[in-house]
Amino acid sequence: MRIVAIGGGTGLSTLLRGLKNFSVDLTAVVTVTDEGGSSGILREELSVPPPGDIRNNLVALASDENILGQVFNYRFKNGSLNGHTVGNIILAALTKITGSFTEAIAKVSDILAVKGRVLPVSNDMGRLVAEFEDGAIVKGETHIVAYGKETGFAIKNVTLESPLKLNPAVKQAVEEADIIVLGPGSLYTSIIANFLVEGLSQVVAQSSAVKIYISNIMTQPGETTGYTLRKHIEEVEKFAGCTMDYIIHSYPPKDDKVLEKYREKGSEPVTIDVFHDRIIFGHFSSVVLDEDYRIRHDPLLTAQAVVNIALRKVNVK
Structure with missing residues (x-):
């Protein structure tokens, strides 16, 4: 069974951690518009595509995350390397050595013995441009999210x-x-960003594969404040250029303290305002400790939901 998963960093890597436990041929397609933190510095100073999201997904598919995975994800806390991860630096170095970001990813894939493939959606780096409801045009992923948070205006395009x-x-x-x-x-900076690359929406729309969208559990300040489940689906289908066969939506964990922390930062559970046979609801999330307590999709539960659809709908030759 051949599965292609399209996205960005944290969310997609969570799914991959679950899917690698199943007997599937797995390919991850990752955006190249990240401009935050270490990735942003390396892309500007070295003119290489942002390595952070790629690194996250390579580590997620590593055969042994406990040793090499920890090394690649290690982030320096001080000095001139403050904020950089080892994996980002290695990917940047290999890109310079080989002259190809794709070749650099392939070499790191061999080092980590990844179970599947990780591909950049394009071999070049890109910059997102957002038009907001107030008419403002903002360039750059981090600036877009910051403007949305500061003004409260929604993204128009x-x-x-x-x-x-x-x-x-x-x-x-x-x-x-x-x-x-x-x-x-x-929604915009990890998923839709991929479909802005010439040709992706066309090839996905023409594909006979079963198409699944895994929706957000919580709204994201600066990006999807006030977005309901219906709005998420509409935006994904508009940019993908096709209708999703299935939508997987997880209820948030029943943890009032964690949910209250999210609300204090302007984030709410995504309101369910659409019901259809193609929407699969369930408890596919958990609370994880990542510097703070965060709500994330559970890797195995989410992957199992995807595989269950596949087993019912796909006739593998």
Whole structure:
């Protein structure tokens, strides 16, 4: 069974951690518009595609996350390397050595013995441009989220500053896929950002694969404040250029203290305002400790929901 999962960093890597436990041929397609933190510094100073989201997904698919995975995810806390992760630096170095971001990813994949493939949606880096409801045009992922938080205005549309060509390996993977999964992850900056690359929406729309969208559990301040489940689905389908066959939506964990912390930061559980046979509701989330207590999709429960759909709908040759 060939599964292509499309997204960004944290959300997609969570799904991959679950899917790698099943007997599937797995390809992760990752956005190249990240500009935050270490990735932002490396892309600006070294002119390499942002490595952070790629690193997250490579580590998620590593055969042994406990040793090499920890090394690649290690983040320096002080000195001139403050904020950088070891994996980001290695990917940047290999990109310079080989002259190819894709080749750098392939070499790291060998080092980590990843169970599947991780592909950048394009071999070049891109910059997001958002138009807000007040007419403001904001460039750059971090600036877009910051503007949304500061003003409270919603995103009206997103584009790329310059056109990006689709990675040919991504095109082939999508054409051969039995299942295409979108998300989980930030709606605009992790999922939709991929569909701004020339050709991806067309190849996904033309694919006969079963298409699944894993929706957000919580709204994201600066990006999806006030968005309901219906709004999430509408935006994904608009940019993907096709209707999703299934939507997986998780109820938030029943943890009032954690939910209250989210509310204090302007985040709420996504309101369910649409019911349909294609929407699969369930408890696919958990609270994890990542510097603070955070609500995340549970890797195994979410992956199992995807595989259950696949087993019912896909006739693997």
